[in-house]
Amino acid sequence: MQLSDYLQVLTKRWWVILLTLIAAVGGAFVISKLLPDTYRSQAVYLALANQADNGLNIVLRNSMNSYRELVMQPSVLDQISQSTGLDISGERWMRDVNIQPRPDEQKIIIEVDAPSLDQSMAMADAVGERIVAEVNRINATLEGTARINVERIQRARLLSIQPNTQINMIAGAILGLIVGVLLAYILEYLDDTLKTSADVERFVGLTTIGAIPSSE
Numbered sequence: 001m002q003l004s005d006y007l008q009v010l011t012k013r014w015w016v017i018l019l020t021l022i023a024a025v026g027g028a029f030v031i032s033k034l035l036p037d038t039y040r041s042q043a044v045y046l047a048l049a050n051q052a053d054n055g056l057n058i059v060l061r062n063s064m065n066s067y068r069e070l071v072m073q074p075s076v077l078d079q080i081s082q083s084t085g086l087d088i089s090g091e092r093w094m095r096d097v098n099i100q101p102r103p104d105e106q107k108i109i110i111e112v113d114a115p116s117l118d119q120s121m122a123m124a125d126a127v128g129e130r131i132v133a134e135v136n137r138i139n140a141t142l143e144g145t146a147r148i149n150v151e152r153i154q155r156a157r158l159l160s161i162q163p164n165t166q167i168n169m170i171a172g173a174i175l176g177l178i179v180g181v182l183l184a185y186i187l188e189y190l191d192d193t194l195k196t197s198a199d200v201e202r203f204v205g206l207t208t209i210g211a212i213p214s215s216e
Contacts, residue, residue, distance in 0.1 A: 020176050020183060035092060038115065042154040043128045045150050065103075070097060071099065071131055078093075080123075084122055121158075
């Protein structure tokens with residue numbers, strides 16, 4: 001098939017592409033409205049060494065993942081839940097809380113998904129404060145003056161609301177367009193009827209020298 005043939009298929013079966021596009025966009029809109037809203041909050045903490053020491057900085061980077069593990073335990077999260085007055089199990093917190101240590105930036109990013117903004121922000125701040133408390137507890141057991149301190153540089157704030165209806169509709173439109181084009185070519189491939197003289201020339205490979213006009 002030449003390029004003109006591909007364009008002809010799209011022109012001929014435009015209605016298939018349009019219907020598929022409308023169905024995909026409509027489906028994405030309906031699904032987005034049926035899904036419950038989820039609020040994602042983010043809090044940011046900074047880990048700093050109290051001395052300009054290369055060895056201490058290496059320890060800092062290696063310790064950041066361990067700070068995450070100190071908190072991401074069901075029993076610890078149960079304690080945090082009780083202290084905030086939220087009736088949420090530690091197992092549920094494990095699913096909704098995401099702690100991202102970033103050693104290169106010396107940051108600890110805490111993100112929480114919850115059905116309400118207030119709950120999401122409260123959970124993110126509570127987890128962050130527990131990390132600070134755990135680090136302070138470790139510091140209290142150390143000898144010497146070298147310490148790693150964790151401090152909050154950003155209180156929990158709204159990061160996003162899911163589902164994002166606009167983004168979902170755009171994704172649905174792209175998917176619908178792709179599926180519609182593929183469906184148009186599949187239908188054209190399955191259609192082996194000859195409707196015009198051009199069809200005869202293309203499939204038979206012979207030049208049309210005449211045609212019988214149709215009559216009502």
